[in-house]
Amino acid sequence: MTAAELIVDGLGMQFEGLTALADVTLRVPPGEIHGLIGPNGAGKTTFFNCLTGFYRPTSGAVYLSGQRIDGLPPHVITGLGIARTFQNIRLFANMTVLENVLVGQHQHIPVGGTDILSTRRPVYPTAVERLLILRGFPRAAVNGVIEIAGAIARPPRVRAAEAAAVSRARDLLAAVGLRGRENDLARNLPYGDQRRLEIARALATRPSLLLLDEPTAGMNPRKPPPWSASSAASATNSIPPSSSSNTRCASSWASAKTSPSSITAAKSPRAPVAIQRNPTVIEAYLGTRAIQGGGHAAP
């Protein structure tokens, strides 16, 4: 998949009285790398959760390549081309490294039948909506039976698809520097490798937009970031995360340039230092006096 344009229009997310996101509007053109910056609790993760279907935004709209995606279930959004990692690593801990990446490829392993269970299903269906799911049921049932039969009989078609998936998974793992760890359990990897694996798994979904939630959190600032941007990018067509020598900045990066709720900062991704000097950013982190006082006073 090629890169796609993301448009967020007046996005808001409210948790019973708490406004986590208010009127977020931004545009990420294809092929660009964007960062999202803000102090803890600013709403960066919440924003990602809204984009990926984990949360259903309470207002506003999200478009990917012109198609409205807010309110769609996560697996459909993933199929449309958004992949993500998690701030607190969430691997399939008791599956092997290879299997983790294979799960990422789930929608790209053809098994016969068409893979649909009402793609337009809202995330949290009401009772009525749940009944409507039943309309897509006969088709889904047929597909399910085809997939089960294929898995049991394992015809050459299924074998070939599986082999291709495994070889692609190995390529992705090699690209993030995890060659040779394929058969380890994910939870037995060291911390940095777990971050790498999460990125490989996200890339396996063949995203056109990759969201990295604090990919360098907990990493040693003096060591190189956990991925090799160039190799990962060449292994896929997706937007690679930028690696920056300035780790403080890199750690609050993700691939969206935005201004959620209280904090702000939309900055050119190629100028992380400029972001840190931006008055709005300083204000968000350190308060207004920091700017008035010439940029170095802490509250």
Added chain:
Amino acid sequence: MLVFVALFVVLGLGLNVVVGFAGLLDLGYVAFFAAGAYTMGLLTSPGSPIDAGLNFWLILPMGILIASAVGLLLGLPVLPLRGDYLAIVTTGFGEIIRLFLINRDDLTRGSQGLSAIPRPDLFGYRIDSFTEWFYFVVAAAVIVGFCTSRLRDSRIGRAWEAIREDEDVAAAMGVNTTKYKLLAFASGAAIGGLGGVIYAAFIGFISPAAFSLQVSIDVLAIVIIGGMGSTPGVILGSLILIGVPRILQFRETSDFLANLGWLRDGLNGLIGAVDALTPGSIGRLPPAETWGAQLADDTRFIIFGALLVIVMVVRPSGLWPSSRRRLEFAHDDAPAPAPVTAP
């Protein structure tokens, strides 16, 4: 007896799909077993109002289909539930099915049950003797075992495992969790239904009493004791949990115990001593000629329970864990990667 061991292997393999692979704690498994058995019973028992005199081999796929439908029926409402809540609701579901079978007595003849269910007959060849039955059920278990292990090593199996590990992340990786959870319930139920059809044909008589919560618990215990997700574990679990209690029921066992008259006398003495010290009366052991049989019967559950406890303490991953689980537990001592949080 061995027929039952093999039959419970079939059931265990089915539940293993739901609990072991997909991680959905289903305590209503007996419902699918009952669905299969009553499909057979209703369509073949002369006492049934809809007796169609159909052949076992025709009913087999029907029973599987009906049981999967029941599986979906259970699966749909419990989709949003996880863990303990799922276990509670599925327990209720199993009971509902049993009560339904009792109360719709115009159809099922209630607690009287359905009798004279004919044995399988294929072109004049009948499965009759215990030995034939044993081989037949073992063949069924082998086929089911093959199918479930193929399923485990496929895209479906990985999707199930991902759901077991972290349902939200599985969805974020593109897995339609609704679909795969339903597939897990339906495939598990299909196997339960298969077991039910076979059971009805083997026993020849079914009544709601045979489909109590205890069956669900037995099957779950087989899966857990054997090792979740492990096929050989299910076989071993069934041998022990179904085989051992029945060995204790044998004539030989009770005869053996009956010979231990001195033990009975000793125990009676002990009970008498305790009795003398307490206000009420706690009775005595039964007369010498029956105490062997009774003791075997009474201790069945004690031994059953003790085994469960011992296995879970000594081998928390089960007697014969799947290679995956073995890995999980073996590496438990490895230092967990320090979760460094963001500044």
